[in-house]
Amino acid sequence: MKRFTLKNLPPSAQKDTEDIRLSFANSRITFVWCAFKDLLRNESLTMKFLIAIILLGGVVRFASGLLEVAILCIILLPIFYVKDIWAINKNYSKWHENDVFPILTAEGPQNILPVYDGQRYIRVEWASWEEVKDISFYAKYLVITTTEPSYGIMLMWADDMEKVQQTALSMWRNALVAKNAKAQMPELYSEQEIHEISDFIESVFGKYDYVFHEVASTDIHVDIAIIPPTEECNYYTLCTMGVGAHRMDTPDELKYESLLGERAELLIYLPADWKLAEEDLKDERNYWPIRLLKDFARMPINTESWIAWGHSFSQEEKEPYAEGVPYSAAVLLSPQPDIDSIVSCPLTVGKSIDFFQIFPLTQEELEYKMKCAEDETCNSPTDSLLDHIHADREHWMDYALSRFDYRKK
Numbered sequence: 001m002k003r004f005t006l007k008n009l010p011p012s013a014q015k016d017t018e019d020i021r022l023s024f025a026n027s028r029i030t031f032v033w034c035a036f037k038d039l040l041r042n043e044s045l046t047m048k049f050l051i052a053i054i055l056l057g058g059v060v061r062f063a064s065g066l067l068e069v070a071i072l073c074i075i076l077l078p079i080f081y082v083k084d085i086w087a088i089n090k091n092y093s094k095w096h097e098n099d100v101f102p103i104l105t106a107e108g109p110q111n112i113l114p115v116y117d118g119q120r121y122i123r124v125e126w127a128s129w130e131e132v133k134d135i136s137f138y139a140k141y142l143v144i145t146t147t148e149p150s151y152g153i154m155l156m157w158a159d160d161m162e163k164v165q166q167t168a169l170s171m172w173r174n175a176l177v178a179k180n181a182k183a184q185m186p187e188l189y190s191e192q193e194i195h196e197i198s199d200f201i202e203s204v205f206g207k208y209d210y211v212f213h214e215v216a217s218t219d220i221h222v223d224i225a226i227i228p229p230t231e232e233c234n235y236y237t238l239c240t241m242g243v244g245a246h247r248m249d250t251p252d253e254l255k256y257e258s259l260l261g262e263r264a265e266l267l268i269y270l271p272a273d274w275k276l277a278e279e280d281l282k283d284e285r286n287y288w289p290i291r292l293l294k295d296f297a298r299m300p301i302n303t304e305s306w307i308a309w310g311h312s313f314s315q316e317e318k319e320p321y322a323e324g325v326p327y328s329a330a331v332l333l334s335p336q337p338d339i340d341s342i343v344s345c346p347l348t349v350g351k352s353i354d355f356f357q358i359f360p361l362t363q364e365e366l367e368y369k370m371k372c373a374e375d376e377t378c379n380s381p382t383d384s385l386l387d388h389i390h391a392d393r394e395h396w397m398d399y400a401l402s403r404f405d406y407r408k409k
Contacts, residue, residue, distance in 0.1 A: 001041065004169060005134040012177070014170040018190040019105045019349045022156040022164070025141070028092050035088040035155055036081065038136055038143045100124065102156040103350045104168055106175065107247065108132070109144050109154050112350035115259060120344050121352045122255055123262065127154070129175035137165045144168075187220050187245040193347055197241060197265070200345040201225055204355075205237050205267065205335070212290065220246050222297050224290060229272035235401055236274055238289060239267040243297040244353040248306035260308050261344065261354040264300075266293050267335060268358045269397065271404050288321035289358075292330060296358055307332060309340075309356065310382035312370075318363050326406050327360035331369065331382060336396045360403060365389060 004010075025031040094100070100113050109132075111125040127146040136143045142164065144154040158164045178185055189197065202208065208225035220242050227237035244263035254260040268289050270276075281287045296313050300306050314329035321327055333339040335357045345353040361369075368388055372381035392399040 001136055001138050002165070003042075003134055003136045004172075006176075009173055009176075010169060012170040012173040013166050015174065017106060017167050017171050017174065018192060019103055019351075020158075020164060020167055021349045022102045022104065022158050024092070024095055024101065024155065025157055028089070028096070031092045031155065032085065032088050034138070034141055035143070035153065036085060038138075038153070038155075039081065039084055042134075042136070042145070101350065102154060104156070104164070104171060105349075106171055108171075108175070109146075109156070110350075111154070114350075119346050120259065120261075120342075121346060121350050122259065124256075125154075129172045130179060132172060135168060135172070137161060142168065184218060186217055189242065189245045190349075193245075193349070193351075194241070196347050197244070197345055197353060198225075200353075201227075201239055201241070204343065205239055206230065206233060208239070211241070214242070214294075219298065219301050222294050224293060226276060233397075234272045235397065236270040236272065236276065237267055238270065238293060239355075240265045240293055240297055244351075246301055248300040249304055250306040250308075254308075260306070261352050262306070263351060264307055264354045264356060265345075266297055266332075266356055266358055268293060269336070269400050271401050274404075284322040285324060288325060292321060292358060292360070296330065296332075307356070308354075309334060309342075310380070312361070312366060314361075314363070314366055321360075324406070326362050327403075328363050329361040329366040330358045331361055331366075331385070332356040333359050333382075336400065339393065339396055357400075359400065361385075 025034065095111065098113055100111050103110050103112055108126055108128040108130075110123050110127075113122045113124045114120070115122060127144075127148045131147045133145045133147060135145070139161065140159075141155060141157045142161070144156070146154065156164075206227040208227045210226055212224040212226065214222050222243060223241045225239045225241055227239065229235055243265050247262045248264070250260050250262045255262065270289055274289075275281075275283075275286045281290070284291075296307070299313055309332055312329060312331045315321070318328050333356065334341050335343050335355055339357070343355045345355065347353065365385060365388070369381045369385040372378040372384040378384055386393070
């Protein structure tokens with residue numbers, strides 16, 4: 001067993017680490033015994049001395065023929081830890097029955113709950129690396145002790161413990177170094193996550209020809225995949241790749257009760273004749289949908305909040321996005337054809353990325369939505385708005401593209 005604390009934490013072996021999905025013990029007995037064993041090993045010297053006295057007393061009584069007294073001494077030991085053993089057993093039941101699994105991330109250790117047959121993941125327990133007191137590495141599992149009072153320790157099983165140890169210690173050290181330096185590191189997907197998201201985009205929205213790469217960024221890296229028109233889908237789909245690397249500050253009650261996500265990517269639909277050549281994009285009348293994607297993408301970071309279906313965004317000055325453009329705001333809907341259903345990409349590591357389409361609004365339309373939000377009798381301001389503008393849900397794509405007919409006037 002190797003135990004690391006802040007005093008003997010080694011320098012980081014990896015500056016760029018990838019999140020790792022781990023598991024719990026398959027056996028309740030194994031889980032409880034490993035947790036209890038770690039608990040005993042990390043006891044204070046005083047408690048260890050007391051345990052030794054009890055065990056020695058049992059052995060002496062047994063050698064003296066006082067079997068009943070010896071058994072009493074041995075039984076006395078677990079009594080000291082009945083509360084801890086009960087809590088460990090209760091945690092195993094809770095996690096095992098709900099197929100919860102642990103992961104290691106750059107933010108800290110987390111426990112993940114899969115829902116909808118693994119098509120969506122909810123973060124249910126977590127600690128930051130700043131809250132970690134120590135990590136003990138055994139042959140097949142590790143134990144992370146935290147200052148978080150709700151669960152205190154987190155147990156995780158893995159086959160390649162050498163890799164897990166190197167990654168966990170690097171994540172811990174990197175987080176502490178960044179905090180001490182007060183540095184803001186860009187939040188990026190791992191190579192594996194990029195690969196999975198790219199496959200998801202192409203399987204759901206279509207194959208993309210090329211990507212608008214963001215040259216420089218200090219928070220997230222917002223690349224935009226350009227999916228060209230086809231015979232079946234005669235329109236452009238512009239989809240971000242990189243926004244979901246940032247975990248939004250979604251309220252816990254909405255995560256658990258409404259299953260709202262913490263990560264998102266955005267897309268917008270444009271007519272097939274939209275000018276997207278490099279020279280054309282120097283004109284703001286062509287570039288504004290891309291700027292809208294980038295601005296909406298950073299709203300959760302700039303406001304330390306979250307975005308979800310029905311959330312709206314507007315220009316601070318209420319000015320149109322470009323000359324001749326009637327829109328100065330936008331609202332989030334689900335991608336077509338069903339603008340009400342969640343479209344989510346489950347990543348293998350245990351994260352869910354929700355996809356939303358950006359639907360442009362005029363200032364009058366946004367104000368109508370805001371007035372509905374103030375009306376206690378209005379159940380859904382967004383649905384009321386869509387009814388107000390006579391949105392054709394059955395032929396959504398035709399309706400959405402008609403919003404760009406202003407260019408023909």
